[in-house]
Amino acid sequence: MKTQVAIIGAGPSGLLLGHLLRQAGVDCVVVERASPDYVLGRIRAGVLETVTTDLMTRLGIDARMQAEGLVEAGFNxxxxxxLIRIDITALTGRHVMVYGQTELTRDLMDAAPDRDLTVIYEAGDVALHALESDAPFVTYSKDGETHRIDAAFIAGCDGFHGPSRKAIPASAVRxxxxxxxxxxxxxxxxxxxxxxxxxYANxxxxxxxxxxxxxxxxxxxxxxxxxxxxxNWSEERLWDELAARFDPISDHQVTRGPALEMSIAPLRSYVFETMRHGRLFLAGDSAHIVPPTGAKGLNLAASDVAYLSDALIAHFRDRDDxxxxxxxxxxxxxxxxxxxxxxxLTKLMHRFPEDGAFEHRMQAAELDYVASSEAMQTAIAENYVGLPL
Structure with a gap:
């Protein structure tokens, strides 16, 4: 198989990139190691900046998002x-939208057949080759056979554990x-x-x-x-803990119900500064991880995709590199x-094991300053709603 861009990973960043390229007439193929159900089973965040909602609107795949998403003018x-309310709309003139990453991914998946976007699921042993040449290619196994995709460029949108980042030699890594x-x-x-x-409660x-x-x-x-x-946690114990923390400050108090999912997520900040190696370009979690405090993961992937799609389109349409x-x-x-x-936000709102009374006082002083300073609230609002592209 031959294509102009081979995209590794059919999460939201890979699907967004594929749709944007196909909309501009650029040939591309998306390769995903997992099944569609597995991809949709990844429970992730759901606060969307305008950079993300604007891309969905640009693609015309925003009808369900606009109908079901919750417009949020602030957070606390x-x-x-x-409670210290950050009125992001009053301070920035913009808002965020609550719409689950799973639902956004589903919308992109459902639109793929009608948009002529080829997605190959359950592709095993995905490997990237000849990245420093003018003819890179991808190999994968499916149905007992080995397949090859020749491309002009490869986009690694396959997350932290995918093969794209690992294909870059250690000598080139930062x-x-x-x-x-x-x-x-x-x-x-x-x-x-x-x-x-x-x-967000401290x-x-x-x-x-x-x-x-x-x-x-x-x-x-x-x-x-x-x-x-x-x-170590029963549902009852967790609900008790949540009620103790939120009932005194929330409008409606905590309503209990059976868990659809319970899990523990580790937190890390990570940047892989080598986002290009030869004909390979990285986007999304393959290049960076943020702690979920601030809801930046999906939105940062969307901004990568906005930059990368425009750059690839300029290459193929205008021969401008x-x-x-x-x-x-x-x-x-x-x-x-x-x-x-x-x-x-992570440092401000969490209790670190090494911190003592002094650090706790510093957190309290910072939050008190935020509560009384419009300038601080504006800075937080500008970052929360998303910096301009």
Whole structure:
């Protein structure tokens, strides 16, 4: 098989890139190791910046998102007994939308056949070859046979554990990482949210988050040690902990229900600065990971895709390679700003094991300053709603 761009990974970043290229008449093929059901089974965040919603609108795949998504004009930072509302619409003139990543991925999947976007699922042993040549190619196995895709470029949208990043030789790699000494224990349930907007809470017991996927589906998290296990937590125990933290400050209090999913997610900040190697370009989680504080993961992937799709389209349509040459620097400039904001919120709202009374006082002072300063609230709102492309 021959194509212009081979895309590795059929998560939201790979599918977004594929749709944008096909809309512009660029041939591409998406290769995914997992099944469609497995891809849709990944429970992820659901706060969308305008960079992401604008791409869906540009593609004309936004009808369900516009109908079912919840427009959020603000969010809240909280101490034990106080809510600090960040009015992002009043401060920036923009808003975010709550719409699950699973639903966005489903919309992109469902639109693929009608948009002539070829997606090959359950492709095993995916490998990238000849990246430094003018004729890179991808091999994979399916139905007992080995297949080959020849392409002009390869886009690695296959996440942290995919083969794309690993195909870059160690001598060319620049990477930076901060692993946090705690994780998030999360529960997803079909219950109404306890508050009409998200709450990030810094409590004596540690961080907690009250969020929603819809008006009838809620997602909660609490900070737990990295040594903790889901098996140590019953649903009743977790609901008790959430009620203790959110009932005093929320509008509606915590409604309990059977868990659709419970898991513990580790937190890390990670940047793989080598986003281009020869004819390979990385986008999304293959190049960077942010802690979920700040809801930047999917949105940062979308901004990578916006830059990369425009650059590839300019190459094939206009024979202009300036944007391809500048892709890495342009993407990294936005990536590091998002990493900074996610790191800032994580440091502000969590209890770190090494911190003592002084650090806790510093957090309290910072939150008190945020509560009284429109300038601080504006800076937080600008970063939360998404910096311009």
């Amino acid at each position: 930072l909280a101490t034990n007994d106080r 990477e930076f990482e901060r692993v946090y000494p705690f994780g998030w224990l999360g529960i997803l349930a079909d219950v109404p949210p306890c508050h009409d907007e998200l709450i 409590t004596d017991a540690g961080f907690a988050l009250a969020s929603m996927r819809s008006k009838t589906r809620s997602r909660y998290y609490i900070q737990v040690p990295l040594t903790d296990r889901v098996e 300036a944007a391809l040459e500048g892709y890495q620097d342009k993407a990294l400039a936005r990536i590091w700003k998002a990493e900074r904001f996610s790191w800032y």
